[in-house]
Amino acid sequence: MEQLENFRQEVKSWLDENCPASMRNGADPAIPTDEVWGGRKAQYKNPESKIWLDRMGQKGWTMPTVAKEYGGGGLSKEEVKILNEEMWMIGAKGPLLSFGIWMLAPVLLEYGTEEQKKEHLPKIIKGEIRWCQGYSEPGSGSDLASLATKAEDIGEHFLVNGQKVWTSYADKADWIFALVRTGPKEPKHDGISFLLIDMETQGVSTKPITLISGKSPFCETFFDDVKVTKANLIGELNAGWTIAKALLQHEREFISKFGLASAMGSGGKDIVSLAKKHLGEENGKISNGFYRSEITAHKIKEHAFGLTLKRAGDEGGKASPTASMFKLYGTEHNKMRHELMVAVTGINGVAWDGDEFDDDEKNLTKSWLRTKGNSLEGGTSEVQLNVISKRVLGLPS
Amino acid sequence: MKLILNEEQQFLKDTAKSFATEKTPVNHFRSLRDSNDHLLWDKEIWQEMVNLGWSGILIPEEFGGSNFGVAGISSIMQECGKTLTPSPLFATAVLGAFAITQFGSQAQKEELLPKIVSGEITTALAIDESSHHNPAKTEFSATSKDNDYVLSGKKIFVVDGSSADILIVLARTSGNSGEETGLTLFIVESDADGVDTIKLSMADSRNYANIIFNDVTVSSERILGSPESGGETVESILDIGRIAMSAEMLGNAEAAFELTLDYLKQRKQFGVLIGTFQALQHRAAEMFCELELTKSSVIAAMHGADENSNELQRLASLAKTISGETLHLVSNEAIQMHGGIGVTDEYDVGFYLKRARVAEQIFGSSKFHSERYANLTGF
Ligand SMILES: Cc1cc2nc3c(=O)[nH]c(=O)nc-3n(C[C@H](O)[C@H](O)[C@H](O)COP(=O)(O)OP(=O)(O)OC[C@H]3O[C@@H](n4cnc5c(N)ncnc54)[C@H](O)[C@@H]3O)c2cc1C
Numbered sequence: 001m002e003q004l005e006n007f008r009q010e011v012k013s014w015l016d017e018n019c020p021a022s023m024r025n026g027a028d029p030a031i032p033t034d035e036v037w038g039g040r041k042a043q044y045k046n047p048e049s050k051i052w053l054d055r056m057g058q059k060g061w062t063m064p065t066v067a068k069e070y071g072g073g074g075l076s077k078e079e080v081k082i083l084n085e086e087m088w089m090i091g092a093k094g095p096l097l098s099f100g101i102w103m104l105a106p107v108l109l110e111y112g113t114e115e116q117k118k119e120h121l122p123k124i125i126k127g128e129i130r131w132c133q134g135y136s137e138p139g140s141g142s143d144l145a146s147l148a149t150k151a152e153d154i155g156e157h158f159l160v161n162g163q164k165v166w167t168s169y170a171d172k173a174d175w176i177f178a179l180v181r182t183g184p185k186e187p188k189h190d191g192i193s194f195l196l197i198d199m200e201t202q203g204v205s206t207k208p209i210t211l212i213s214g215k216s217p218f219c220e221t222f223f224d225d226v227k228v229t230k231a232n233l234i235g236e237l238n239a240g241w242t243i244a245k246a247l248l249q250h251e252r253e254f255i256s257k258f259g260l261a262s263a264m265g266s267g268g269k270d271i272v273s274l275a276k277k278h279l280g281e282e283n284g285k286i287s288n289g290f291y292r293s294e295i296t297a298h299k300i301k302e303h304a305f306g307l308t309l310k311r312a313g314d315e316g317g318k319a320s321p322t323a324s325m326f327k328l329y330g331t332e333h334n335k336m337r338h339e340l341m342v343a344v345t346g347i348n349g350v351a352w353d354g355d356e357f358d359d360d361e362k363n364l365t366k367s368w369l370r371t372k373g374n375s376l377e378g379g380t381s382e383v384q385l386n387v388i389s390k391r392v393l394g395l396p397s
Numbered sequence: 398m399k400l401i402l403n404e405e406q407q408f409l410k411d412t413a414k415s416f417a418t419e420k421t422p423v424n425h426f427r428s429l430r431d432s433n434d435h436l437l438w439d440k441e442i443w444q445e446m447v448n449l450g451w452s453g454i455l456i457p458e459e460f461g462g463s464n465f466g467v468a469g470i471s472s473i474m475q476e477c478g479k480t481l482t483p484s485p486l487f488a489t490a491v492l493g494a495f496a497i498t499q500f501g502s503q504a505q506k507e508e509l510l511p512k513i514v515s516g517e518i519t520t521a522l523a524i525d526e527s528s529h530h531n532p533a534k535t536e537f538s539a540t541s542k543d544n545d546y547v548l549s550g551k552k553i554f555v556v557d558g559s560s561a562d563i564l565i566v567l568a569r570t571s572g573n574s575g576e577e578t579g580l581t582l583f584i585v586e587s588d589a590d591g592v593d594t595i596k597l598s599m600a601d602s603r604n605y606a607n608i609i610f611n612d613v614t615v616s617s618e619r620i621l622g623s624p625e626s627g628g629e630t631v632e633s634i635l636d637i638g639r640i641a642m643s644a645e646m647l648g649n650a651e652a653a654f655e656l657t658l659d660y661l662k663q664r665k666q667f668g669v670l671i672g673t674f675q676a677l678q679h680r681a682a683e684m685f686c687e688l689e690l691t692k693s694s695v696i697a698a699m700h701g702a703d704e705n706s707n708e709l710q711r712l713a714s715l716a717k718t719i720s721g722e723t724l725h726l727v728s729n730e731a732i733q734m735h736g737g738i739g740v741t742d743e744y745d746v747g748f749y750l751k752r753a754r755v756a757e758q759i760f761g762s763s764k765f766h767s768e769r770y771a772n773l774t775g776f
Contacts, residue, residue, distance in 0.1 A: 272776050286776055296771040304719050307693035311400035325686050388685055389678035393658055396670045 007079055011086045018055045020048035025091030037097050038127025040174045056095040057126035063101055066109070071122030099168075100124035100131040102254045104177050107247045111194075111235045120196070133251075134164040134178030134197075134221060135244070142383050144179070145188045145241060149223060151180035151195060158182070158195065158233075160203075160226040166377070170206040170219035174199055177247075183238040194240035196232040203227075213369035248379060249320065252327035255378045271295050271337065275344040291344055298333075298340060305329055321391040328384035331374035338368040398700045400693060406468045412449065413476035420445065421482040423745045429483060430602040436560050437604040438483040446484060447516035455494040455637075460510035462494070467637055467702035471644035471695070478648025481748055483603055485519040488557035491641040493520025496565050496582075496634045500622035505584065509563065521561035521587075522634065523552035523608055530761040532567060532631055533577045537610070539568035541617070546570075548583060548613040556759065558606030559596040561587055565621060566610070567631050580627035584619045585610075601748075601755040636713035639760050640698045643716035646756050647688075647695050650724040653731040653749040654684055660735055677734060684727050691723040711773050714766035721756075721763035728753040 022031045032045035036053055044050045056062050059073060064080045066072025075083065105124050108117055123129040140147040149162025160180060170176065176197050183191025197204065203226035206219040235243050272286065275295060280287040286295065309326065341364060342349035351357035351365055375381040389395045402410060421442060429437055446452065454470040456462025463469075470491055477486060490513070497509050497520075512518045524532055537550030548568055558564070564585045572579025587594065591613040597605040622630040658681065661672030671677060698716035701709050728750040732739040739746050757763065 284775060285771075292771065292776060293767065296767050296776055299774070299776065300715060300718055300767060300770055301690065303715055304690040304694045307400060307697045308690050311693045311696065314399045314401045322689075325689060328682075329686050329690075382679070385679040385682040386675070388682035393678075393681055393685060395658070395661060395672040395678050395681065397673060 004078055004082060008082050008086065011083055014059075015086055015090060015092060018052075019087075019090060019092050020052055022046055022048045023052045023093045023095075035097060036095060036127070037130050037169070037172065039130025039172065040128070041172055042127075042130070052093070053095045053127050057128075060125055062096045062098070062127065063105060063121075063125045066105070066121065066125065070109075070117050071125040096127045098124065098127065098130070099133060099173075100129065103133065103247050103251050104131050106250045107194075107243050108234070110246065111243050115231070116234065129174045130169070130172060132167050132170045132173035132176050132199075132221075134167055134170075134176045136166045137163060138165050142380055144244070145192065147179055147181060147192065149178065149180050150184065151182050151193060151228070153182070154227075157227045157229055160195070160197065160223045160228055162223050164221040164223075166209070167206070167219045167221040168377075169217045170199070170221045171208060172217070176204075176221065177234075179240055179244050182240075186238060189241045191238055192240040192244065193237055194234040194243040195228060196234065197223075197226065197228050201226050201228065211370070211373065213366045249323040251378045252323040252384070255327050255331060255374065271298070271340050271344060274341055278344050278346055278348070291340075295340060295344075298336060302333060302337075305333060321387055324379075324384040324387040324392070327378060328375075328381050328388070331371075332381060334374055335371045338364075338371045342368045398697070398704060398706070400696050400700070402468065402472060402696070405465060406472050409454075409465065409469045410472035410476055413451075413473040414479075416446075416449070417476050417480040417482050421477070422480050423748065426481045426483055426602075426748065427745075435596065437602060438485060438560075442482075443484050444516055446486065447514075451486060452490045452494070452516055453514035454490060456498055456510050456514055460498075460506060461514040462498075462510070467495075467640060468696075468699040471641045471699040474641045474645040475648035475651075475695075478645035479652040481649070481652075481752055485557050485560070487638070487641060487645070488521045488561060489513060489519040492522040492556075492634060492638050493563065493565065495637045496520075496522065496621060496630075497584075499633070500582070500630050502618075504618070505621070509584075518562040519557060519560060520563040520565060521555050521557045521606075522638070523555045523558065523564050523566045524631065524635070524760075525554045526550070526552060530758070530765055532580070532635070533628070534574050535567055535569050535580055536574045537566070537568045539570050539581060539583060539615070541570070542614075544617055546581075546583065546615050546617060546620075548585065548610045548615055551607060551609045553607045554597070554758070555606050555608055557604045558608055559594055559604055563587065564592075564608065565634075567627055570625055570627075577628040579625060580631065581624045582621040582627045582630055583615050584621050585613060585615055589613050589615070599755055600751040602751070603755070632710070635760050636709060637702055639713045639717045639766075640695070640702055642756060642759050643691075643695050643698065643713075643720040646720040646724045646753070647691050649749055649752055649756065650688060650691065650720070650727040653724075653727050653746060653753075654681075654688060656746055656749075657681070657727075657731045657734050664736075671734075680730060680734075684723075684730060687719075687723045687726060691719050694719045711770055714761075714770040714773065717761060718763045718766040718770060721766070724753045725757060725763070 021027060034044050034046055034049040036049050038053060060066065060068060060071050061073045061083060064073035064075040064083055068074035101124060105121060108120055135144060137147050137149060149160065149164060151158035151160045164178065176199055178195050178197055179192055180195050181191050182193040203224040205222045209216055209218045209220065272295060275286045275291055279291055286292040345361065345364060348357060348361045349364060351361045353362065390397060429439060450463050451473055453462030454465045457464050474486065494513050497505055526535060526537060537552060539546040539548050548566065552566065564587050566583045566585055568581055568583060569579055570581040591611040593609040593611060595607045597607060599605050661677060661681065662670060664671050694716045698712040701712040706712065731746050732750055735746055738744045
């Protein structure tokens with residue numbers, strides 16, 4: 001107990017000295033904010049974003065539970081809780097958004113060799129290298145295991161040829177974790193390997209995709225005779241599918257948090273206040289009874305969903321097939337939330353451009369459209385239902 | 398608040414699970430229903446529950462109880478719900494025990510609590526007066542006369558009302574129907590002069606009664622809690638009841654779902670198991686999600702009750718709404734996925750549907766609680 005109390009004091013004073021003013025409560029609103037993803041190509045509108053990232057990365061506190069030898073914070077669960085509480089107290093911003101942290105690091109810890117962990121984890125944790133995910137291909141979406149991008153054995157190296165699609169931030173990322181076919185004759189699940197590729201290698205190129213919501217961070221990624229050292233193979237040759245699935249569970253867990261209004265992607269607006277603003281308010285109640293009951297039903301589900309995420313944590317939840325439930329429910333709920341926000345905002349909820357509408361309204365339209373991808377990316381809702389029925393409920397194939 | 402059971406609560410749940418599967422499988426309910434027994438619960442089974450200490454779970458140790466709390470009794474309710482076990486647990490061990498422990502005078506506690514613990518008496522809570530739960534609309538009157546009150550009016554849909562020894566009755570002592578003030582709770586012996594009990598026959602074949610009070614004289618010493626504050630008192634008793642009932646409904650839904658999954662894994666059509674059909678798989682997976690949300694809501698509400706959370710009312714309404722909706726869905730889907738045998742009396746799955754619809758009405762439907770949740774949250 002006393003040790004933890006000492007730790008709390010340490011954290012407090014460290015944060016006090018090291019968390020820049022613009023990264024905490026009371027920041028000057030005139031200072032521009034950055035979405036910090038790190039990496040070699042990162043640019044910062046506010047130099048303090050970079051300072052904050054470097055300091056937290058140096059401490060290993062972007063992945064506080066990972067061992068110090070891999071660049072992590074080496075903290076216990078209790079200590080992490082204290083760190084989070086103290087950061088919350090001063091309203092400290094999270095220093096880094098990262099596919100590396102959310103998806104790759106957990107599987108490196110589980111499947112990587114000692115050298116691979118020592119090579120890649122510190123750079124993920126410090127935000128030096130930004131990662132993207134090379135799973136989907138034009139012909140292989142839900143049926144991911146049918147993927148065709150091939151990696152031929154040419155001695156010390158693999159020679160990679162093929163195309164990935166939907167690669168989020170491929171144009172901004174430094175490295176890609178990719179699924180490649182190394183066993184063309186094996187049954188489809190048994191011929192896949194998990195390979196790490198530097199995006200600067202000759203033969204890698206990207207092309208952006210425009211979505212219904214407008215410009216997007218998604219790209220097509222092409223591999224033309226790309227040489228990749230065998231040291232970058234994670235796990236055994238042709239055993240990549242197990243790793244791919246493990247990573248997907250981490251991804252799904254992460255995406256599922258979008259279901260909560262407190263998470264990102266809502267334009268920060270609450271449906272209830274939007275409804276009161278646009279539909280009117282009588283005795284503190286949303287005046288339109290039809291919308292009021294729809295919103296209530298939605299909010300009740302949201303409350304129960306939030307409690308379910310909390311319960312999974314309290315049960316000591318590791319990533320498991322039930323991550324599919326969170327992914328499914330979270331994304332469907334998020335879509336519904338945006339549908340309701342658009343509906344209560346009325347005509348202004350479908351604004352696109354120009355000065356007649358305010359930024360919140362135009363952003364709402366875009367984020368509403370963007371949510372339609374939530375139930376596709378990371379495996380569609382139908383695929384999640386398949387996973388639940390087979391792997392959780394044990395229904396026959 | 399951690400949304401898991403502690404060791405003690407888990408132990409109670411495990412005990413209840415073995416009890417329900419061994420002593421009161423669904424056939425126990427079936428035979429009571431078919432026996433035309435007027436209690437519709439079994440005295441010996443109840444005595445065994447009492448011997449396990451279940452009647453005293455909400456009662457302090459000084460009166461012979463164990464004080465294991467709402468999470469303890471709700472976990473037992475959930476397990477009993479799985480096998481549709483009928484017993485006075487809800488009306489006596491939850492409602493009566495909580496009401497008297499929480500609001501009774503020292504004399505009332507000393508007199509009644511040990512008898513609840515020992516199984517000597519059972520209790521019932523008489524609230525409703527019309528087809529929809531709405532305590533504020535109480536018209537049932539209690540008029541003061543010397544040191545007594547005279548009760549008159551009709552209470553309906555009283556759970557265990559046809560067997561309870563002690564009735565806790567909500568009456569209007571002032572004001573008008575629709576007002577939450579002016580209400581008072583009374584403790585009345587069911588064999589008092591002027592109490593007329595009419596046994597009800599409901600779809601779920603459980604024990605309910607309508608009770609008519611023809612100028613029943615009750616001493617002011619039998620007021621439960623303080624006079625005129627019955628509105629608040631009764632909401633707090635009802636919330637505990639709603640949470641425990643939600644736990645039972647969760648148990649109902651879990652069992653109906655389990656029964657259905659088993660069937661999907663065993664029934665063949667077109668030469669394959671029907672569980673291979675994606676149309677059914679996806680609906681099963683959707684039910685799984687709803688059940689998970691229900692578990693979380695129920696456990697949050699029961700811990701909220703034990704920790705006296707200031708969110709208690711919202712959590713109770715959340716739990717009753719979600720468990721009602723989930724049980725509604727699952728009980729319907731269970732029938733459909735069973736095909737024709739689902740609508741036969743011989744097969745158990747129909748019992749869950751009938752129980753579901755009655756339980757949904759107890760102390761407020763999902764719609765009632767959605768409205769309450771919205772009002773409490775400021776929507
Ligand atoms: C915004 C966005 C971001 C993405 N980001 C990435 C990324 O960073 N990296 C990456 O690798 N991929 C990414 N993806 C790709 C994503 O994983 C795929 O889009 C997804 O797996 C679906 O594949 P598909 O688009 O080929 O659709 P299809 O698989 O062709 O599906 C079409 C329809 O058929 C249904 N369907 C398919 N199979 C079944 C089945 N067995 N049972 C029932 N229904 C079925 C689907 O549910 C869907 O409704 C992203 C996608 C989007 C939209």
